[in-house]
Amino acid sequence: MLCDSTWIALLEKLQNIYPGFGGDASNASCKLQVVYDFLNGQINTVKLTDGTTNDTLYSFDLLSMLSKGTLLLTDLGYFSTKFFYAIQELGAYFISRLKADVSIFNCKTQEKINFVKFLRKFKS
DSSP, X not given: OEEEEEXXXXXXXXXXXXXXXXXTSOXXXXXXXXXXXXXXXXXXXXXXXXXXXXXXXXXXXXXXXXOTTOEEEOOGGGOOHHHHHHHHHTTOEEEOOOOTTOOEEOTTTOOEEOHHHHHHTOOO
């Protein structure tokens, strides 16, 4: 499954229903959350939220769509170690970019992994 969102500016008169950030952005906006199922080639879910809702909040809605063995691809907007742990607990998998401030540890030795040094081992 693939999940992503897009932000849409709306007419100002909709700001009570779909608040935006204001300033240089619109006072009214919405986000369209879309979940695409690669195996079936279909859109699984489309959800409309206000424009100020963080993707991380929506990420926990995704848990009900996952089953054992499911692979979920998301971008950094959905990055949450609690969310990733919940995916693991379901027996599902995820692929996400790493945030710059995240540390990686060896699960057996609990030693911190220098990811840059680790990647330099691979020449090609």
